[in-house]
Amino acid sequence: MKNLKINNRFTSELPADPDETNEVRQVKNALFSYVNPTKPSSPKLIHASEEVAQLVGITPDEIQSESFLNVFSGKEILPETRPYAMCYAGHQFGNWAGQLGDGRAINLTEVEHENQFFTLQLKGAGKTPYSRTADGLAVLRSSVREYLCAEAMYHLGVPTTRSLSLMLSGDEVLRDILYNGNPAYEKGAIVCRVAPSFIRFGSFEMLTARNELKNLKQFIEYTIKHYFPEIKGEPTEQYLKFFKTVADKTREMILHWQRVGFVHGVMNTDNMSIHGITIDYGPYGWLENYDPNWTPNTTDSQNRRYRFGNQPQIAQWNLYQLANAIYPLINEAKPLEDILESFITDFNTDYKTMFLSKLGLFTSTETDSALMTNLETVLQVSETDMTIFFRNLSKVQKLDSVEKAMKKIQNAFYIPEEISLEILESWTKWFSVYLERLKVEDLSDDARAEKMNLINPKYVLRNYMSQLAIDAADQGDYSLINELFLLLQKPYEEQPEFEKWFAKRPDWARSKVGCSMLSCSS
Template sequence: MMKPLTFDNRFVRELPGDPITDLYTRQVSDCLWSAVQPTPVKQPQLLAYSPQVAEMLGLSDADMQASALIQTLGGNGTLPGMFTYATRYGGHQFGHWAGQLGDGRAIYLGELLHAGKRFELQLKGAGETPYSRSADGRAVLRSSLREFLCSEAMHALGVPTTRALSLVTTGNQVVRDMFYDGNPQLEPGAIVCRVAPSFTRFGHFELLASRDELPLLKHLIGFTLDRDFADWWPSTGIALDIHQPDPGLIEAWFAEICTRTAILIAHWMRVGFVHGVMNTDNMSILGLTIDYGPYGWIDNFDPSWTPNTTDAQGRRYCFGRQPDIARWNLERLAEALASVLPANHTLAQSLAVFDQTYVRELTHALANKFGFDQWQDGDGELVNQIFELMQRAEVDQTLFFSRLATLDLHAPQLSTLSDAFYTAQGQQQFGADIQQWLHHYTQRILSAGIAPATRLQKMASANPIYVLRNYLAQEAIDLATAGDHSRLLTLLKVLSQPYTWQTGMEAFAQKRPDWARQKAGCSMLSCSS
């Protein structure tokens, strides 16, 4: 029998809820949440769980195997103290205001307290809510497995992220048109239990501003400061009135959001992660990576690459545009917050904090990736040169940096990088240029007198060996669909130590194989899940 858990559901206790309790799709007004029960499933089975997240929540291995918890994580009932609900928010999607969106298939289990910390628990794929629109509120195994693995992989990489406690199959089949080509198929259903201090998004504030629900917007700002920024706002020296937060405090808070967002994006660029759907409803107020849809890692370096088939033409959310899109999203949040500020208050200076922080954080990350002691004049040109060559020669980003760390600084050879090239033609055509770059790079390192151990330590801390490449995730999906969960569990373990060489795991540190270049799920993905 599992031990009792402690819940303190402040969001639903302190913020107004939807008075309508019937379950049907609707526009909701003057509230922030709607009570809703998960839709029961046929046969929930625990495929995998994160031992780290379980420990963080105070759950033992035995607790994770308890029937009552597995049933709850599958959407069949709740544990004492839980309160299930979905939240109301809006957002800009692909640059256009989409109006009310909300948790269409995410259902909260409440706010768990453990070891002095608060965690929101949320089931993704647990059934319909008032915000489901025309959808069924379900999720399929392929997308759920990807979210489960990536949440934990990103945390291990040092990237701010929501976490994932569990992956549960439901025993139900879900109809999905994966390619949006009019050929829907039955797929196995699954549910991920997501965990974060808060899942509040930019879109929560945007919707209230767009509907002119300004008293409620002020209340949400004050509540968010008091609950989710309790370790930060006292440092401003400005007292907090939850219902009427001080304009100066709002300005400082927005600058903090800009700072956290800039740090997040610099991490994405450092490890080669592409979110794929950077709508404002997918932006965390805490600066966390949130909502793992058609994400991907850069294989061959290409700033214009996007993993999202929906974005294939416009490439709004491609790798290289992520910093600009993050700033654009912050501008939309600034517009929402400005609706409750006096006319003489502006958030322009706070927005500038994003630019300053991003440049600082990216510069620091690049210095570590290349093993520089510190950033110097001329380093920008040197770095840009190799990134341009990597794109033209079709060079794998992850492998390039892991191999660069092993380069003989006194006799640099192109052969050190050979397995990072995707084609022999690319190596032949651009090999001489890259060899010349290696000469300039080694001179830069040697002239600075950087100790070899220092260089290697810096590079090892910034350059992962193992990342969740799309083809690796797809192999795990294919096996899990056939009933074999071994690859899922192996990846979970390997990706928990992404910066350390692991004996016997060399196959997971290879570049994308040729067969995966155009294979569905390995090159690009849709939002269908």
């Protein structure tokens, strides 16, 4: 990998943990600890993204090299680099958790390629000083889910980390998948994740909680200098602009989540990126039937804090924690409060525009809010597949009858026999208004459908699809991982050869482990 241009800005400019032993501990007055990955016994490359490799300066030929295998499995260290784990804190499920840090992630290095900077990070590469009671390893099932999902999200147009490689470690890892006292050995695996940086809201929370204000000031100035160079002005002005930029980027990310029906599942402040990119794919899921109260996370099944419909409010709550963290550098609450208040106001405005565009409505009328609200209600009366409904809605034309329009979306219903009497009447009423509303649009039916199909994906990574790939991979068959990887690179295209994946969740997946609810070990 001769073209990798190493640039260790994070470790050369920020305070390091002077203790270089790999023992679990509280790490103070430092933003990271040096730590080497645990060497895997017999690594094997399952899959790698040529696109991401080229992004960071690795050629397709180099992917097949022994050097690539060794470096991105953690077996060898790149020359002129020192791997490290980051120290940060966070709020988990609304409660302050104190120091967290990279418990199963190790940053290999930062590289520069074509005037862009990327951090290369191994997930599942072994214990760090932040692993607490865990082993820092990852298993095949969670690694397949992360590897595929990050790339799926990128091609959906959702801000995200990227996936470079997926490897088997050759070692067995003990996991209790449902936290119910039934641990079992699983295949160990390692994913290489790529992002501009892995700086989180919790990175700033940690420094303020410990009153390390000198480090806080140094860290925010480092972050602005390298990742938000467009921000200028006096220090206090810069800090406020930084917060506003992070809020805006976060709002854009959440808007995309809601657009495609993605539920993160564990929106703790340590899982929120200052770049406004989706990080830490654990118990995530896509809505199958449209249900704003759905969360895929077993840990959250009672309170549903991180349910689909609550993601905008949680993003604001997390930003409030970030505001508290940088407040000591500003010492004035109102400017921060103004940004926080505008977050939801701006989100609601953007959400309305986005939702109407999913309906193929690109002008604005006074009845639009009611049309949206009524649709969100009727979508929940009987189980209706979100992805299939919105994709098929593009086939509805202005001069269609209500009956004809209904036929075009009917395969989105999970229980078709329910669509009768009262439920049918609700749909009839909604489609009657919608068809009249379409006539206000200047676009032709074909032009409108084309625009809608760039907004409403045909293919998303449903949990049952991931589980099928995981089950096959567990038997040594990686063909399904490759098939899904190819499918999800073009989620808005018809791809008739992959039509079988444009389908509702099968009945067997309704309550199967890994297909409905998942734990944080997922």
